[in-house]
Amino acid sequence: MTAFSATNSHAQSSAFSGMAGNWQGSGTVSLDDGSSERIRCRATYKVSGASMDMNLTCASDAYKFNLLAEVVAAGGEVTGKWSETSRNVGGSIQGRGANGSFQVIAEAAGFSSSISLKTSGTKQQVTMKADSQFRAANISLSK
Template identity: 60%
Template sequence: MVRQRAYRAAVGGKHRGNRVVTTNGGVSNFRRLFITAAVLFGTGLFGPAAHAQAGPFAALAGRWAGSGTVTLDDGSTERIRCRATYAVGGPRMDLTLTCASESYKFDLRGDVVAEPGGAISGTWSEASRNVTGNLQGRGRDGSFQVVASGPGFNANISLVTRGNRQSITMRAENQFRGASITLSR
């Protein structure tokens, strides 16, 4: 019976011993504070501190776009446009890098994990050629050196991030000789 009365009082907005202070048409100060906090967090007013990422990939998180050149297996070069997306969660990162020129396109995807001591490992795939493989390398402080290897394919990849600019250099032994890309966000 006592529980039932307390429940009814709470449902009605009143609980024994509690006093609700209201302003502006009955909205409680607590409720206003709660709504304000929800709006601030929802709009991201607290900025990067509220969504700070930890780990070696934190500086890469987000969407990037830019251009560069690709050197094809016959030695010719072409301008390319690129988009990259890095989904970062602590020591893990999912990446997508899509680049295209007039005659060449690649769609690189990867799942990378940072290990203690700066080692990096993971897997990659390239959709337009249906090729997959492994990634191995090292990195920290926005600078990464990795080797992407797979059946009939080997490439050295260097990625350096400084603020809102990123440079990616790839050197391969087949299909294309390399690429040099500059991205920004």
């Protein structure tokens, strides 16, 4: 029983394994007017056991967003809170994930976005889809 508990604890603490540190890259953002723009992005992940703080900033010549999140992973479930500082909105995050790959929903009053994040070694893919002025983003990052 002790070995199982230790394994379970280790599995929970490794939910964000390989994500800590600074990442950068580029991608595209799609807006509700049908336009699409290339964006440059930077992400910082601070991992402490089963908790992670994220700061993702992306910008083009005409568009910018700064997404902050504080999440906790336990038993394959991910919960937390998020905010987008340039638009002064925020809310809750919930979903599933482990080993650097996550599928979550970020919600706030009148807003919902699905977010998929997959980390593989020094590469990371972030995909966001929403039904608002911001429609989608596809971002490739590397360490």
